[in-house]
Amino acid sequence: MAHSMDKARQAPGLGAAATRALTVAALDPVPIFREGLNVLVSRTPGLQWIGHAATHHASLQLCEQLRPNIVIVDSGFDPHCHLVRLLCEGDPALVIVVLVRETHRTAQFLSTAAAAGAHAMVPRAADPRRLAEAIRRAHAERRYTDPSLAALTARPKRQPAGSSGALTSAHRPQMPLSRREYQVLQLVAEGLENSAIAKTLFLSVETVRTHVKSILRKLSARDRTHAVTKAFRAGILIPRPEDGGAPARDAVPAPNTQV
Template sequence: MPLFREGVAAVVRRTPTMHWLGATGHLHTAVRLHERLRPDVLLVDSVLDPQGHLATLLTGAASSTLAVVSLVREPHRTAKFVRAALAAGVRGLVPRDGQIGEVLHAITRTHADGTYLDPTLAPLAAGFTPAAEAGSRRSLSRREYEVLQLIADGMENQAVANELYVSVETVRTHVKNILRKLRARDRTHAVSLAYQAGLLSGGGARPV
């Protein structure tokens, strides 16, 4: 909810060691904001990124130092969600309905230590290993996301290849991966599913 975002923003702005850069309620805009502002920490409501698409996109690069902290809502307080979030690149998890001090603590610890699990969520991650979860990850890579955006703009494979300075065969491979990961029948279906998931602007992502 916008009111919740404004409340967190107000508290962060009053915290000497933190600096608030911005907020949005949509995945597509979040990617754009990250590219422009390059924050150290990204605070994400679990309802906005339930499948870890955003976390994977923004932390997938080897050079990425972004620390993603998930505000976990009650319906997502499950071992399945927690493990999937960690596998997607989330490094901090804290209940959304907790005290604001707990959220600030999660931000600080995740940024400083690289990882943080709220004591109430830690048991849900018991036995988690990145290798074990890797096979189940279906989130798009950053390049696949770029290809998907261009497809949504109506570009054919050759035009996409020209735009990204890659071969047409490389684009075809990306398209195949996109269709597989999104379980789409064809390109049009993939774009439709991406809008519904909020991966593309104008989709059905719900605000934080």
């Protein structure tokens, strides 16, 4: 399992001060960056680090089990904001702070992230003090954009009538799968069989089989391999950022007849 929850289980949380602290988790594939966020959060009064996740299905599990107040999401980890949308739908109280990589520093990405439900957007290269302030303000105000990104989120002065709604619709992430189907598809892409997926997600094998059938139907896929291939092409699944922008050779499972 990619996410880290041992600290959250062992951390003292029974005192009044710990109860008042805002719990924070990071969803980021880069270990050194996660460690930096851990240090920043742990040293910031009023914030408490509770763990991290390095895959999408682990991110959903972490948020389901630990219920953090705030999650910090790397834009490279979720470039189409599908994960952000699923997290918002699963927990409307959750505050999501997106760390924007330089390649995603565009009006289109920021619009997509906002439409998906992100509460704050901050450059990934922001200094620790700015990031800590953004986390606090995002939780207090439910909306925060770093000043360096503000110009990209400003609406043009002149827009044709009715264009704002069309823009929002165009940038709204399209995700045909449910939260659980998305987790199952992630694990199918990692090459897991139904029994292993069931153990990972604490589901019955029959339930996993039902989810797989639904995934094939929604993606109009012939089999599991075809479903994963179509999901990568459609941007529903993404290669890990450190993989250089292309799906790993083992990202698509070998053809099999299992459903």
